[in-house]
Amino acid sequence: MPQSPSSSSRPAAAAAGRIRIVLVEDHDMVAEAIRMALDRTAHLEVVGRSASLAAALADVTRLRPDVVLLDRRLPDGDGIDAIAGLRAAAPDCRVLVLAGEGSASDATRVAAAGGAGLILKADNLGELRDAVRRVAAGEVAFSKGLLGAVLDRLTGRTPERGATLTPRERETLALLGEGLGSAEISRRLGVALNTTRNHIQRVLEKLGARSQLEAVTTARREGLLR
Known part of the structure; x- marks a missing residue:
């Protein structure tokens, strides 16, 4: 698995023990389902939940999590636009974006902002748990079909037109x-x-x-x- 350009020594240490997660999701039922799935998994613990970008910034600054699981659409803005600010507040944290749908351009925006990946809500919970573990270990995690676009950007290769069609x-x-x-x-x-x-x-x-x-x-x- 390729290493993210934003990886650091902290994620590798986190992967060896408990992975502390701040969940940023404004829909209560969705947030609770994700929290339960993560908390029931060995070595994963949701230590905070935020319902807006403003609250997320405060929680991440205070809690210094290993991973921020960040909803793409929030009441006060686009989660991708908030990645840089969250990482500035806690440089060792890894930001994994969770989206209802995602495109190649969304994936490359996440990578450019210093995010560790983009996972779709349509993916199953097992894939989500695996993605959290991977980003905590310093890897990147993108839903199927999106990683290629990110690698194209990082290597400067121009993808074939239509290559990212689902x-x-x-x-x-x-x-x-x-x-x-x-x-x-x-x-x-x-x-x-x-x-x-x-x-x-x-x-x-x-x-x-x-x-x-x-x-x-x-x-x-x-x-x-x-």
């Missing part, structure tokens, strides 16, 4: 290539219309396209569609 986004792109509209794609995929629109928007962003037609044209040129 399987569902590729399905959506294929249906766009068939000339289907959002409503028909929703029916074919068995998902809500708003979900389909989100998939389409992410496909456009990842292909650098301004319209669905441009996305299909680009995909055909790049060999993503036949």
Whole structure:
């Protein structure tokens, strides 16, 4: 596993014993579920829970945790934007972002800010626990499909266009290539219309396209569609 540029001697020491975690999550039920899952795991302990970025900064300064598990969306801002400030308050802590959804650009922003990883809420709790252990040990932890984008950034390599499309986004792109509209794609995929629109928007962003037609044209040129 690649080492994060922000790793230090403290995480390695933390990995050998108890890993102290500050959880930053504004939804009570989600926070409680995560807390229970972590506290029931050997060597993991949630020592504080914050519901906002302002509270998180105060808690991290006071508690000096090994890992900050930081929600991406909070009432007073974007968690990624807060990474630098949290690490300035406690330089030895490792920040692991937890997001409802994440893109390659989100992952590279986390890495650029000094974060140790980005895990999706759709991942299972076992993956979350493993990610906490890895970042505490000085490693990085990104959900499947996101680590490659971070490595591309760190090495200066330009990824192939469309390389970061998820399987569902590729399905959506294929249906766009068939000339289907959002409503028909929703029916074919068995998902809500708003979900389909989100998939389409992410496909456009990842292909650098301004319209669905441009996305299909680009995909055909790049060999993503036949």
